[in-house]
Amino acid sequence: METETEMLNTYFSNGAEVEISSDEDGFRGSWYEGIVVRPIQKKQRTNKDDDDDDESSNKLRVLVEYKTLMADKKGKRPLKEAMTLVQLRPRPPPERRRKFKVSDEVDAYYNDGWWEGVVMEVSSDGKYSVFFRGTRDQLEFEESRIRIHREWANGEWTPPFGDEGEEKKRKEKLVSTETKPNNEAAEIFSEGSLVEVSSDEEGFEGAWFVATIVKFLDNGNYLIEYQTLRNNDDTAFLQEETDRLHIRPRPPDIGSFESFKVLEEVDALHNDGWWVGVISKVLKGQRYKVYFKASNEELEFKHADIRLHLDWTNGKWVRASQALKL
Incomplete structure (x- = not known):
């Protein structure tokens, strides 16, 4: 594994094109395009940086300039921020256009950045409905504004670029997404x-x-x-x-959530099956009470045994309503 200094010299030298992530609420799962301005010496760090724990304060940081985010309301001054290397990755190389399928993990270009999501529906006019697990929104995008989701770690992209066997390697959850006679x-x-x-x-x-x-x-x-x-x-x-x-x-794997909300429609793993219900109460320790309308029961479940409810309608996966009528 490369050291931070080696990573800096190889991938994040001055002027390098990068993508920048954030841990702030509302921005998790998004990447914004930018460039590296320069490394930041420890003595140049702010008081806020000095108050961080030793492990964080010892991490190498670089000053980056966003390409799409601005520091002023007039939109004339690009935003600049100090970032650790774990918040950066090289800008992915361009790739050929491709068709996507339901359950594909993708990045969709939205609000000036690339947001991680899952394809939920492919319309007849070639547009894609993408579900974002971070915000639980589902929006429609043109093919040109979607790319395959990739992770970058230790200098390598997963899945790698140019891998013709990529389709087979991805874990397909659906046999077909089309409505047929x-x-x-x-x-x-x-x-x-x-x-x-x-x-x-x-x-x-x-x-x-x-x-x-x-x-x-x-x-x-x-x-x-x-x-x-x-x-x-x-x-x-x-x-x-x-x-x-x-x-x-089988429903597409839209990933896990940090928490569920009261009145959110879910499936709960119970008696060897997935039962549709609604969150009736949020308990401590990532546990929930789920109300089942069919049986008029309320049972307690741990977070790992709950998934977001989806409906399979006319050959498409549809996000469930925000709440069930109790």
């Missing part, structure tokens, strides 16, 4: 695909269980095998026949 159902969920399955049985309303497609049947239904439910004698995982109205792709 019934006679093409086999093309939507292929054998071996991971899906989620619902049931109309009493007591199971609002629950989705992870399963695998075993095969497509001649009558247009599917034989599925649950990943968490066992058969009656507990000798194997339960297999069932179900129609396509009770099957959906």
Whole structure:
């Protein structure tokens, strides 16, 4: 691993084009274009810097100038800030235009910066609906304002540029995002695909269980095998026949959240499945009470067992409403 001085000389010399991140609330997950002005000597640091802990104060810092953020209201003086090297990365090289799919992790250009998000919908006119986990907003973008999300660490980009096998390496959560006629159902969920399955049985309303497609049947239904439910004698995982109205792709991985809010619609992991509910109370220690309308129950869950609720409608993932009617 390179030292800070080596990183400075290799990637962040004076005049180098960079992207700058921030840990401030409301800006996490965003990168802004700028240039390196010069390194900052320790004796030039402000009193605020001197009050930092020893580990932070010993870190090398550089003065950067933003290309899109201004220090004055008239927009004539570019903003300059002192940044540690962990808040910087080289500006990514330009890459060829490409098509994106639902669940792709991307950066979208918004409010003068690149914001990390997940593609939730691809419209027929070539626009993309992107969900931002930091703000929980979902906005629409032209293809030209979206790029593949990449991480930069130890001098390398992940995924690397120019990797033709990139599509295969990314963890695809969806088998298909298109709406197709019934006679093409086999093309939507292929054998071996991971899906989620619902049931109309009493007591199971609002629950989705992870399963695998075993095969497509001649009558247009599917034989599925649950990943968490066992058969009656507990000798194997339960297999069932179900129609396509009770099957959906696994929701895209939109990442975890620092916290959920009261009245936010969620899925809670309970009794081997994901059950739709609403946050009714925020407790200490990242725990929540979730109200389930179908059963009129309120149960307590830890943060790791809750995910944001999404609806699969007409071949698209749709952000759930802000709140359920209790």
